Amino acid sequence: MALSREQIAMRVAQELQDGYYVNLGIGIPTLVANYVPEGMEVMLQSENGLLGMGQFPTEDELDADMINAGKQTVTAITGASIFDSAESFAMIRGGHVDLTVLGAFEVDVNGNIASYMIPGKLIKGMGGAMDLVAGADNIIVTMTHASKHGDSKLLPACTLPLTGKGCIKKVLTDLAFIEIKEGKFHLLERAPGVSVEEIVKLTAGELVVPENVPEMSF
Amino acid sequence: MALSREQIAMRVAQELQDGYYVNLGIGIPTLVANYVPEGMEVMLQSENGLLGMGQFPTEDELDADMINAGKQTVTAITGASIFDSAESFAMIRGGHVDLTVLGAFEVDVNGNIASYMIPGKLIKGMGGAMDLVAGADNIIVTMTHASKHGDSKLLPACTLPLTGKGCIKKVLTDLAFIEIKEGKFHLLERAPGVSVEEIVKLTAGELVVPENVPEMSF
Amino acid sequence: MAGFDKVVASYEEAMAGLEDNMTVIAGGFGLCGIPENLIAEIKRKGTKGLTVVSNNCGVDDFGLGILLPERQIKKIVASYVGENAEFERQMMAGELEVELTPQGTLAEKMRAGGAGIPAFFTATGYGTPVAEGKEEREFDGRMYIMEESIKGDFAIVKAWKADRYGNLVFRKTARNFNPMAATAGKVTVVEVEEIVEPGELCPDEIHTPGIYVDRLIQGSFEKRIEQRTVRSSDQ
């Protein structure tokens, strides 16, 4: 069965390491924070200028001067630091964030990602997404494997305007965990109960399937 | 008579305006701080990261963490701010300092300045001088008009390696106050008792002399 | 030190000299840390044809969004626009020019503008629509694009506290773009919640030195919250 949003987040959380500084995008990536493995700590970077983002505030803690990159009110953990936007993106663009998790509309076999713009629809802007994909070595894209209409989002070449070129190496969809290298997708794991055939059918870009494709375990 | 070091500083101080942020180089420029006109305030920028440099400390105030760009122990005035070297030079290079006063070996009719290196002698480095001359709109160079051997320091073209190209517009020597424009020196004022002829004789670069050259007044 | 006292008496004085078709750089992220009263003063003045550089453009009835109904903004340079129906209408109708700029590039462009750096290279945007018309270059095996700096005729900034000399301290994530904006204006105008005497701010804790600040005014702030998210206090 296809993974739920929570299960996608749980599988991403398995990639965390103790001491990681992590930037989580809006949507499914945000959920990853709920599944940090026991005995492990990560620190969340919010690109509007906060390292050590905490949970939402209580009514008493609510503070208009304390928001995250999604403009939601948040708190800071003990040991957090706050800085300006140039410093925040120096951190991101200088490769100091250990893991970035973000969503996408499409990725392709060359590691290109399209995530910010659908021509003809309203254009809201890329925010920090272009900086995040260009600055990080370690990025995990989370998205559904295909659209509601069954159109693959893992393509030979992205069709939408790019957010970044050649910067994605790992994609976690509701069906599979996929690595991108040497111009091909490589199937690493499949969602429990999902067949390799189903994944192959919904992957438009060239997919290398090893003899044995383990199921994800949670 | 040629101006003393103190008189050079006094004449430079007449160019100050209330509210000026000023960077003073080592030597004669440092003395300018002693002659700020009554009722006027300037704030001294020290390029190692201090805006609002005060006087030397008393024995009690002495603090190894509190020095100026000449590595001398100093104090900070009330209302000072302290910052890192990148911020300090952002200030300097971004043109935020109102007046820079510094010494030189040579200047020429095109506003070039040589001040940091005499080939064959020990090379100590340019420190912040290249940043200061490139970043400031308003620079006054202070130096003796000629060497001890009578060789002019105001040249058709600098002979020493440059600190900056085309960035000097005002020079105050022990003999004269000179403006540089349109590839020529222009004599604005002469030291009290110094003749125009003497200045002409000791100025190697082309010098425009107006009909009336006022004496400096102190 | 009269020459360093940056305090002005009114918002009118604070924005004096702002003219049609000027460029205004504004601090703030979403509605957090925005110079809300300085924006209101621009609305009151009715200045038109502005180019505004800001991460976002406010919402329909707050922040920079209030400059839209009277078409005071000609062009906006921002990383994320939305949450704003009139903005959408004007953009779709071609009445408003929008230059989308990645958030980190935007912050760095402002900083560079204030720091005397006319251009820099960044990997951000390489191979994307942002790179169109820009120089591309390889350094150490990786591709980058050249981005030019931004300066404003005016910069409008919101800080928490300031002393009379214009030394600024920001509070929490309301800092965001404000320190960079402060460096990049020919005239930098700052509004704060509290003005203190010189010496009350520790020199080591000043975020923006007063050298960048031309005018300073104390205001009162609505500080509207865009996404009010709370947890129950027993969680």
Added chain:
Amino acid sequence: MAGFDKVVASYEEAMAGLEDNMTVIAGGFGLCGIPENLIAEIKRKGTKGLTVVSNNCGVDDFGLGILLPERQIKKIVASYVGENAEFERQMMAGELEVELTPQGTLAEKMRAGGAGIPAFFTATGYGTPVAEGKEEREFDGRMYIMEESIKGDFAIVKAWKADRYGNLVFRKTARNFNPMAATAGKVTVVEVEEIVEPGELCPDEIHTPGIYVDRLIQGSFEKRIEQRTVRSSDQ
């Protein structure tokens, strides 16, 4: 949060992994704010062939100068060298390579190295020996040269206080190059006068966030004064 505790037990551990011919970026201006014990540890280790990036090179018997007698430094990138007889001898004898870099350019090169900016343009040094071999370009009627960023295998930094997570606070003008150096090392090692628990430093007052810091150690410092200038207390 064990994963974020940057404290190491000894200076040996602090500099573990430093090898011959590596590049080391050091904070400090003159003898102010220099990581004096980390430098002493490099002397003790006897690492050779180092490229050192620092505004100055210490004096004969203190700071980076102590690495000269055993010829541990192959090349130095600095803005001002002098106050050092052995340095002068080695430079004149061609035993030590010296790359003079304007002070502001040096600070910006370190910052750029940490910030993912491979190169930037500056007016500083245009038309001077510093510009030799560098690209020149006109922006808005003025000439600039292109400078490339600097990164180090190690960065050695002196701060005043830190919490265990490596959040740093600097004191007075001992800040200088330290914050930029901290961002530009593959391994950033920081020594401080005092280590406190997370939460004791105000998030708004942290100069360098812990994300840049890999190792942290508390030391005791001589803090030698290079130019002791005092006035009598009745002045």
